[in-house]
Amino acid sequence: MSRRLFIAGNWKMNLDCAGAVGLAKGLVEQIGSVVEVDLAVAPPMVYAAAVGEAIKGSRSALAAQNMFYEDNGAFTGEVSGAMLKDVGCTHAILGHSERRHVIGETDEMVNRKVVKALGDGLKVILCVGELLDQREADKTADVVTTQVRVGLEGVSAGAMSDVTIAYEPVWAIGTGKTAMPEEAQEVHAMIRGLLGDMYGVEASQATVIQYGGSVKPSNAGELLGQPDIDGALVGGAALKATDFVGIVQAGIGIRK
Numbered sequence: 001m002s003r004r005l006f007i008a009g010n011w012k013m014n015l016d017c018a019g020a021v022g023l024a025k026g027l028v029e030q031i032g033s034v035v036e037v038d039l040a041v042a043p044p045m046v047y048a049a050a051v052g053e054a055i056k057g058s059r060s061a062l063a064a065q066n067m068f069y070e071d072n073g074a075f076t077g078e079v080s081g082a083m084l085k086d087v088g089c090t091h092a093i094l095g096h097s098e099r100r101h102v103i104g105e106t107d108e109m110v111n112r113k114v115v116k117a118l119g120d121g122l123k124v125i126l127c128v129g130e131l132l133d134q135r136e137a138d139k140t141a142d143v144v145t146t147q148v149r150v151g152l153e154g155v156s157a158g159a160m161s162d163v164t165i166a167y168e169p170v171w172a173i174g175t176g177k178t179a180m181p182e183e184a185q186e187v188h189a190m191i192r193g194l195l196g197d198m199y200g201v202e203a204s205q206a207t208v209i210q211y212g213g214s215v216k217p218s219n220a221g222e223l224l225g226q227p228d229i230d231g232a233l234v235g236g237a238a239l240k241a242t243d244f245v246g247i248v249q250a251g252i253g254i255r256k
């Protein structure tokens with residue numbers, strides 16, 4: 001089955017408003033009318049509306065880097081799914097490793113966010129991935145299985161068409177270390193098998209599984225060439241339009 005490639009840029013806590021809008025405009029210009037790949041950018045939340053305006057009518061969707069699981073109320077500093085939609089977001093990245101390991105989100109919190117975001121009509125990119133010591137202790141499959149199972153609790157097979165999984169080994173994020181394509185493929189295949197157990201073969205075959213962790217134009221081709229790697233969640237390299245577009249082009253090249 002051929003799944004569409006989905007490449008998303010996670011800008012994290014970088015840029016100022018002018019820089020974010022400039023990057024968005026540069027992307028729109030360079031990406032043009034490419035139709036082979038689904039695209040999204042996730043700017044810092046305060047710049048989402050401005051970036052949304054800059055990418056209007058382009059091929060790129062607007063994503064949030066996080067979301068809270070309540071509609072409104074006394075949750076200082078948090079942003080709801082309805083608020084995200086209000087400023088033009090169609091996607092939310094949830095369970096990113098920096099939120100899990102720096103901010104302290106648990107699998108249960110991530111699950112509440114996933115269920116709420118889908119209920120609010122947002123598409124979800126659910127991030128999973130093991131720490132270095134977990135990989136070295138041979139715990140990768142256990143950790144990722146728990147993150148997928150708990151993260152998707154209460155999500156139906158039908159709703160899975162709005163879910164992308166991003167496998168991001170934490171030791172490869174922002175470190176310049178990339179998982180070997182075969183190493184990544186092994187985990188992607190494991191995740192797809194797990195989704196098959198949870199949702200059946202059809203849903204698991206249709207689910208897009210992105211890889212993330214130091215993806216750049218020079219390594220994107222071999223990663224995206226793996227049978228179960230259907231896209232990329234890009235951090236550092238998404239901050240330069242030419243690098244992000246280089247990754248998109250590598251993906252298109254490999255699919256031809």
Ligand code: PGA
Pocket residue numbers: 010168172173174175176212213214215233234235236237
């Ligand atoms: P990186 O980040 O590409 O800078 O490693 C990826 C991510 O955290 O999504």
